[in-house]
Structures are given as structure tokens and as C-alpha cells.
Amino acid sequence: MPARVMHRLPDDSVLRRKAKRVPTIDKSIQRLIDDMLATMRREGGVGLAAPQVGVSLRVVVLQMPGEEPVAIINPEIVKRAGEREVTEACLSVPGYGGEIKRSISVTVKGQDRNGKTIRIKADGLMAQALEHEIDHLDGVLYIDHIESQDKLHKIETETGAEGM
Ligand code: NI
Numbered sequence: 001m002p003a004r005v006m007h008r009l010p011d012d013s014v015l016r017r018k019a020k021r022v023p024t025i026d027k028s029i030q031r032l033i034d035d036m037l038a039t040m041r042r043e044g045g046v047g048l049a050a051p052q053v054g055v056s057l058r059v060v061v062l063q064m065p066g067e068e069p070v071a072i073i074n075p076e077i078v079k080r081a082g083e084r085e086v087t088e089a090c091l092s093v094p095g096y097g098g099e100i101k102r103s104i105s106v107t108v109k110g111q112d113r114n115g116k117t118i119r120i121k122a123d124g125l126m127a128q129a130l131e132h133e134i135d136h137l138d139g140v141l142y143i144d145h146i147e148s149q150d151k152l153h154k155i156e157t158e159t160g161a162e163g164m
Contacts, residue, residue, distance in 0.1 A: 015092055016139040019049075019056045022073050025115040029059065033071040033113050036061045045091050047129040047164035049136030052092050060133035062164075064126050072118065075110035075134055086128050088142045089155065091163040098152040100145040102128045125162065132164045 022029055032055060040048040040061055050059040063069040082104025089097040105123040108130050112118045122130055132142060146152050 014051045014054055014056050015136070015141070017051065017056050018139055019051050019058045019137040021058050022111075025073055025111060025113065029057075029073065030113050032057070032059060033061060037063070037069055037071070040091075043091050043163060045163040046125065047133045048091065049133040051136050051139075058137045060130075060137070062126065062129050062133065064129075070120070071113050072108065072110040072120070073113070073115075075108050075130070075137070077106050077131070077134055078109050078119075079107035080131075081105045088128065088132065089163050090132070090142055092136075093141060093143060095154055096143070096152060097155040098142065098146050100142055100147075100151070102131050106130050108134070129162075129164050 032050065036048050036050065036053060036059070039053055040046075040063065046064060047060065047062040050057045058074045059071070060075055061069060061071045080103040083101050084104050085099055086102045087097055088100055088102075104127065105121065106127045107119065107121045109117070109119050120126075120130070135141070135144075143152065
């Protein structure tokens with residue numbers, strides 16, 4: 001049974017903690033990834049970070065519409081370029097969406113589910129989701145990047161930005 005997404009909680013919650021690096025990629029990490037992918041799909045999201053299911057480890061999963069899923073362990077942004085305004089929403093902050101600044105492109109380094117080093121260069125929604133999920137690993141939510149209250153809106157569940 002896949003874990004439930006944890007919604008926004010007090011400041012001492014796992015969502016606000018810096019997640020730990022994964023020292024060894026074993027079966028339990030692969031199970032965590034499968035569980036996160038199932039949770040992300042059920043919630044209709046394009047990305048999910050382990051702290052969102054209550055696990056304080058540096059693991060993220062992403063799936064862009066029409067593409068294969070990607071899991072990254074110990075992801076690090078090694079390069080960012082440009083800046084643009086995006087509309088964003090988070091599965092852990094239901095009912096809201098907002099406009100924030102994100103990079104135009106990012107390069108992320110990490111490991112795949114077999115421990116192989118991977119490097120991903122992305123732009124568009126994938127770059128946005130990578131920054132969003134890696135923020136989650138540092139206890140940061142997109143609402144922390146909101147510059148003024150008029151940039152945060154209540155949204156209908158069926159519309160608005162992609163959840164991540
Ligand atoms: Ni999120």
C-alpha cells in the first residue's frame with residue numbers, strides 16, 4: 001500500500017527538515033522509490049520527494065507527461081542558468097498555487113536506483129520540478145519563494161499547476 005502524501009505540517013515536521021544522504025542503495029531504497037512512484041501517480045503529480053511521504057532521505061522521483069519516470073538518489077544541482085516566472089503547486093500544500101522564480105535550465109547530478117552516477121540537464125517543467133523536489137530535501141517549500149501575498153492563490157483541484 002503506497003504511503004500517503006503528508007500535507008503541510010508544523011515547522012518541526014519532516015517536510016521542514018534537511019533530509020539525510022542515502023549512504024547505501026539497497027532493496028529498501030528501491031522499494032521506497034517504487035512506493036513513491038505509485039504515490040506520485042495516484043496523486044497525479046509530476047514529482048515527489050521522500051520527505052513528502054514522511055521519509056527524511058535524499059530521494060526524488062519525477063515523471064513528465066508522456067515520458068519515462070526518473071528516480072534520483074542524492075541529487076545535487078551542479079549548474080543553474082537563467083530565470084523565469086512559473087506557476088507552481090505542491091502536493092503537500094493542497095488547494096494553492098503561486099507564481100515564483102525558477103531557473104530556465106538546471107543540471108543535476110546524482111545516482112540512479114542501481115547506484116550508477118547520472119547527470120541530467122533539463123529545462124521547462126522538468127527543470128522546475130527538479131528545483132522543487134531538491135528544495136523539499138532541504139526543508140524548503142515553494143511558498144517560501146513567494147515574494148508577495150498576491151502571488152499565492154487558492155486553486156480548484158482540477159485546474160492550476162502540476163502538483164509536485
Ligand atoms: Ni512539493
